[in-house]
Amino acid sequence: MLGRPSYSxxxxxxxxxxxxVETQIGDYYVTYMVFPAFPSPNQPGRVNLYASRIDDxxxxxxxxxxxxxxxxxxxxxxxxxxxxxxxDNVFRQGFEFREAGNFIVRAEFEAGGEPYQIDFPxxxxxxxxxxxxxxxxxxxxVLLITVNFVQRNRLISDKIRSGRQDRAG
Amino acid sequence: MMMVHxxxxxxxxxxLCVFMLALSAYILLANTVSGRPAKTISLANIPVLGAxxxxxxxxxxxxxxxxxxxxxxxxxxxxxxxxxSQIPERNIATVLTWNIWWAGLxxxxxxxxxxxxxxxxxxxxxxxxVRRRLWRRAHxxxxxxxxxxxxxxxxxxxxxxxxxxxxxxxxxxxxxxPYMTALLALAMVLMATASLAVFEGKAFCRYFCPVGRTIGxxxxxxxxxxxxxNTDICAGCKTLECYYGSETVDPCPTHLVMxxxxxxxxxxxxxxxxxxxxxxxxxxxxxAPSREAIEDARPHWDEAWFMLGLLALTxxxxxxxxxxxxxxxxSLAALVNDSxxxxxxxxxxxxxxMLAVVLAxxxxxxxxxxxxxxxxxxxxxxxxxxxxxxxxxxSYHLAHNLSxxxxxxxxxGALLLNPFGLGAQPLSMMEKHSRHQDILFSQDFLFASQAxxxxxxxxxxxxxxxxxxxVLAGAAGLRLSPMxxxxxxxxxxxxxxxxxPMMMRF
Numbered sequence: 008m009l010g011r012p013s014y015s016x017x018x019x020x021x022x023x024x025x026x027x028v029e030t031q032i033g034d035y036y037v038t039y040m041v042f043p044a045f046p047s048p049n050q051p052g053r054v055n056l057y058a059s060r061i062d063d064x065x066x067x068x069x070x071x072x073x074x075x076x077x078x079x080x081x082x083x084x085x086x087x088x089x090x091x092x093x094x095d096n097v098f099r100q101g102f103e104f105r106e107a108g109n110f111i112v113r114a115e116f117e118a119g120g121e122p123y124q125i126d127f128p129x130x131x132x133x134x135x136x137x138x139x140x141x142x143x144x145x146x147x148x149v150l151l152i153t154v155n156f157v158q159r160n161r162l163i164s165d166k167i168r169s170g171r172q173d174r175a176g
Numbered sequence: 177m178m179m180v181h182x183x184x185x186x187x188x189x190x191x192l193c194v195f196m197l198a199l200s201a202y203i204l205l206a207n208t209v210s211g212r213p214a215k216t217i218s219l220a221n222i223p224v225l226g227a228x229x230x231x232x233x234x235x236x237x238x239x240x241x242x243x244x245x246x247x248x249x250x251x252x253x254x255x256x257x258x259x260x261s262q263i264p265e266r267n268i269a270t271v272l273t274w275n276i277w278w279a280g281l282x283x284x285x286x287x288x289x290x291x292x293x294x295x296x297x298x299x300x301x302x303x304x305x306v307r308r309r310l311w312r313r314a315h316x317x318x319x320x321x322x323x324x325x326x327x328x329x330x331x332x333x334x335x336x337x338x339x340x341x342x343x344x345x346x347x348x349x350x351x352x353x354p355y356m357t358a359l360l361a362l363a364m365v366l367m368a369t370a371s372l373a374v375f376e377g378k379a380f381c382r383y384f385c386p387v388g389r390t391i392g393x394x395x396x397x398x399x400x401x402x403x404x405x406n407t408d409i410c411a412g413c414k415t416l417e418c419y420y421g422s423e424t425v426d427p428c429p430t431h432l433v434m435x436x437x438x439x440x441x442x443x444x445x446x447x448x449x450x451x452x453x454x455x456x457x458x459x460x461x462x463x464a465p466s467r468e469a470i471e472d473a474r475p476h477w478d479e480a481w482f483m484l485g486l487l488a489l490t491x492x493x494x495x496x497x498x499x500x501x502x503x504x505x506x507s508l509a510a511l512v513n514d515s516x517x518x519x520x521x522x523x524x525x526x527x528x529x530m531l532a533v534v535l536a537x538x539x540x541x542x543x544x545x546x547x548x549x550x551x552x553x554x555x556x557x558x559x560x561x562x563x564x565x566x567x568x569x570x571s572y573h574l575a576h577n578l579s580x581x582x583x584x585x586x587x588x589g590a591l592l593l594n595p596f597g598l599g600a601q602p603l604s605m606m607e608k609h610s611r612h613q614d615i616l617f618s619q620d621f622l623f624a625s626q627a628x629x630x631x632x633x634x635x636x637x638x639x640x641x642x643x644x645x646x647v648l649a650g651a652a653g654l655r656l657s658p659m660x661x662x663x664x665x666x667x668x669x670x671x672x673x674x675x676x677p678m679m680m681r682f
Contacts, residue, residue, distance in 0.1 A: 032515035
C-alpha cells in the first residue's frame, strides 16, 4: 500500500534491513528509503530519495533540501540536514542523531514553479514502548476509583434516605 | 517486492455464473413459498459430544479456562506489539491478530456462531477489573449501572466504530504495525472497561463493539443456537432467571429473555441463561443455518444499515487487497493533490464504496416497490429485504478469509518460538517465495471451497428474497426480479473480486 513503510532484506546482500516508503505528491512519484531500517543514537544512517514525474517517469534533477524536526505537537523548530544534488538520480542525505526519539524528515524541492514538501517519519532508537500500557492502566485505575467513589456516595445517600423514610413511616 | 496470490480460475467463475442463472430462473418461475417446520437437534442429546456440551454450559470451569487461555494470548500480543520487533511478519502481535484471529474469526462463526464472544479477552479483562469476580455473580455496586441513552440504544455506534476500525486497518495500516496493533488492543480493553463501569449490563457488547455486532449478525446464518429445550416451560416461568440471573449467576448481559428468543444477533453465547435456569431448560442445538435470516429475524432500521455496511466494508476489504486498488488510489490522489499516506484519497474511496452499495440496494428496493402490488412503504421494504445482504457478505467474507488463512498462516510455528521477533530480520525474497508456495491445503481445494461458499451464499440470498418478498409485499415470481438482480450483481462482483490476484498482507 502506498505511503506505508515496508521492510526489506535481500539474501544477496549482507546489508542490514532498510525501510522504504512510497508516495506521490503533485506531479511526482516519490520513493524514500531509510538505511538502516531502525537506526540507533550515534549510528550513522542515510536517507535516499528518488522522485520521478508521474506522467512520463522523468526523474527530478534539481536540488532537494532535507530538514528535520521533533515529531511532537506544537513544535516548529526545524534544523537543516543538508541540500543535495542528484547522484545517479538519487538524493542521498546522511544523518547521525545523538538522542533517541521520533522525528519528521522534510524533503523540499521546487519544480515547475511549484514548491514541494514531503514529510516522512524517522524513528531513532527504541520508542517509549511501555508508555501506552502505563497510560491505559492509569486511565482504568482512575475510572474504577471514580466509579467506586461515586457508588459509595450513592449508597450512603440511599441509606440515609431510607433511614429517614423508616423514621417518618 | 509485493507478492500476490492467484485468483479464482475462470472455470470456477463460469460454473458459478451458470449456477446463479439457473437458480434465478427457477425462483422467478416458481410462484410459491415453501414453508416447512424448522427442524432442530439438541446437541446435549448427541452421545459423547452431548456430555461435553452439557459440561460447557452447566459449569463455568471450562469457559473460564478458555477465557484465561485467550487472555494470556492477548497479553502476549500487547507485550510483543509494544516491545517486540516492528517487522510485522516477525512479530506475533500482527501475525496472530490479523492473519490468524481476524481471518479465522469469521470462519468460526460458520461453525460456532457467536462462541467467540463468550471467550472475548476485551470483555473478560473488563469484567474481571470492574466486577472483581472470575465467574460468580458480581456485586452490582461496582458499576454506575446507568442506562445507555436512548439515542445510542441501537447498532449505529457499532457501525461507526466498524468504519473507523476498517479505516485504521486498511487505511492507516495497523495490520502491518505490531505497535499500532497493541495500541488498538489496549484501546478496545479501555472502551470495554469504561462501558462496563458506567453502563448497566454489557452495553459495549450490545451497542458498541464492531466485532461483536459483526459476529452477531453473521450468527443469524450459523448452524447452532442457544435456545429453550421446551418452550412450554419458558411460557410458564414466572421468575425469568435467564433475564434477571440467579443468586450465583449474572443476568443475561444483553437483556434477552430465553423464552422469546428468535434470533442470535445479540446473544453472546456466555451461557448465563443455561447456568441460571432452575429447570435446565436451555441448551445448544443444531438448526438449518439459513432459517433465521430467511424467516425469524425481525427487521429494524438501524440493523438494516449495519448489514449493508457489513456488505460494503467486506467488499472494500477485497478491493483494497487487489493490485488495481493502488492505481485507483494514485489517480484519486493526483486529482485531489493528496500526498503522504494518501489518507484523504483512501477515505474518499472507502466512503464511495459504501455509498455505491447503499445506492445500488436502494435502487433495487425502489424497483421492487414499484412493481409490487399494494405499494408497501419504502422503509419497510428497505429494512425487510436487507437480510439478503447477510448471506452475500458472509459467503464472500468467508471465501476471502479462507485465502488469507490457507496462504498466510505458514511460519506461525517458528513465530511461537520467538514471538517478539528478537534479533529477527525481515523476510528475505527466498523466504517470501517459500511462504507463497507453502499453502495449508491444496490450491484446488481452496478454489472449490470458495466457489461452494459463494454458491451457498447466493442460494440463501434467493431464499431470503423469496420468503421476505412474499411476507413484505405479497410478491412472488417475476415481481422479485429486481431483488434477484441485486443478488446477481453483488455475487457477480464477488466472483470478479475473487478472480483478482490478492496481495499478501506481509
